[in-house]
Amino acid sequence: QPTDIMEMLEEVSDRFSFQMHQKDIQSVLSVENGIPAVPLDRDQIDQVLDNVVSNALKYTLEGGTITIAARRNNDHTLAISVTDTGMGIPQRDLDRIFERFYRVDKARSRSMGGTGLGLSIAREIVKAHDGHISLESEVDVGTTVTFTLPMREEGGEHLERAD
Ligand code: ATP
Numbered sequence: 731q732p733t734d735i736m737e738m739l740e741e742v743s744d745r746f747s748f749q750m751h752q753k754d755i756q757s758v759l760s761v762e763n764g765i766p767a768v769p770l771d772r773d774q775i776d777q778v779l780d781n782v783v784s785n786a787l788k789y790t791l792e793g794g795t796i797t798i799a800a801r802r803n804n805d806h807t808l809a810i811s812v813t814d815t816g817m818g819i820p821q822r823d824l825d826r827i828f829e830r831f832y833r834v835d836k837a838r839s840r841s842m843g844g845t846g847l848g849l850s851i852a853r854e855i856v857k858a859h860d861g862h863i864s865l866e867s868e869v870d871v872g873t874t875v876t877f878t879l880p881m882r883e884e885g886g887e888h889l890e891r892a893d
């Protein structure tokens with residue numbers, strides 16, 4: 731169903747506002763003007779956002795910033811990104827980060843908790859929406875996860891029935 735992107739992102743930010751406040755993390759929302767409502771499965775995209783934002787929160791130290799942004803690409807896709815100022819991910823791990831149960835290093839994993847499923851679930855959902863998810867990161871600088879979604883139903887307006 732058509733979803734207002736600003737509203738969806740404000741609600742994610744609200745869901746995490748208590749934890750952000752507790753950790754003294756600033757949250758910034760940046761949504762481009764004029765994005766039309768986008769057809770998407772709200773429960774599933776909320777799951778993607780929650781997985782990605784909870785990582786940003788978990789892997790960012792006190793005093794950091796998490797930015798959630800949305801913009802339209804010129805190829806009729808919507809790009810949503812979550813950027814943090816956290817510990818980052820070493821280059822050598824980036825290829826495998828979306829695999830099930832993959833976590834960066836044992837020491838980090840033990841102290842942080844979690845199962846290593848969040849990103850793999852996010853990728854499955856984004857793929858099921860015909861979107862794409864990617865991650866850029868630099869150790870001790872931060873991480874950006876970006877996913878794209880088609881802005882309208884596949885073939886929507888031009889759909890012709892052959893019967
Ligand atoms: P789960 O999400 O199942 O609770 P998890 O957070 O460890 O566990 P993923 O969300 O799949 O699993 O992330 C995989 C690994 O990628 C994490 O263990 C962490 O090392 C690294 N990672 C993910 N997001 C970030 C981030 N924003 N900053 C730094 N490292 C990250």
Ligand code: MG
Pocket residue numbers: 781784785844847848849
């Ligand atoms: Mg996670």
